[in-house]
Amino acid sequence: IYMGYRGNGGNLKFARMIEAPPPSENPPGGESSKNVSGWAWSSNVGWISFNSKDCDTDGNGKIDAGNCGSDNASIPTYDYGVNVDKTTGNFSGYAWSSDVGWIDFAPTSGFPSAPLSGVTFEKTTGLVSGWAKILSLGDDGWLKIRKDTVDIGADYGVSLDINTGDFSGWAWNANDNGAGIGWVSFNCSNDSSCGSSSYKVTSSVNTPPTATNLSAPNWSYSQAGDLYALQAFLRWEFNDIDCSTGCQTAYEL
DSSP: OEEEEEOGGGOEEEEEOOOOOOOSSOOSSOOSOOOEEEEEEETTTEEEESBGGGGOTTOSSBOOSGGGSSOSSSSBOOOOBEEEOTTTOBEEEEEEETTTEEEESOOOSOOSSSSOSSOEEOTTTOEEESEEEEGGGGGGOEEESBOOTTOOSSOOBEEEOTTTOBEEEEEEEOOTTSOSOEEEESBGGGTTOTTTOOOBEEEOOOOOOEEEEEEOOOOOHHHHHTGGGGGOOOEEEEEOTTOSSSOOOOOOO
16 A cells, blocks of 8 residues: 655655555465565565564464454464575475465476576575565466576565574566566665665574583582682583684673
């Protein structure tokens, strides 16, 4: 939905507000893990939701009031969402558009060009690439997440900041016959529209570090007050699968 307002200088501008009716059916395949959420935006088809919790923020199984179009009591929500595997970087699951329906982030065949894969994430670079598919559009529904090296035209692509969990950038869907939804924005910062419509897609892909095998001297009070205290060694094993070098910068006693 668009809402008009007067900006500086009196020109009529338009702000986007989220109003995307949630699905009225279950997604084609269940996804047990769903660590992606939030909204993407297409100027042709409107809002794209990445998680059923986007319109069920209190987790009561009912569609929220306000922009989600219900009363948080009467209409059940359908469980859907997109997931990023923290080990492989592979995406799975479905996003939802009230205009074009389900968007599959893990198609397995029929890719129109390179890369021949569903959507994947590279942790070391933050780049997201591959193909998603808008199921209702059939072979016209391929949504390319990042421009391939052999493609022509403007450079584009989606990225994921592993530290903040925020997506950014653009994906593209269009065909020679004119079918397609065009550009899909994953963050309002892409077009500096956050002041009028704050939206983004986010994910919790950063695995917390661990400290294991902790050990310390087991002294009595009297021993700790003697010279032993000057010889104390504290030991532990630190591991952060999202970081290779220089990861541990401090510790707290």
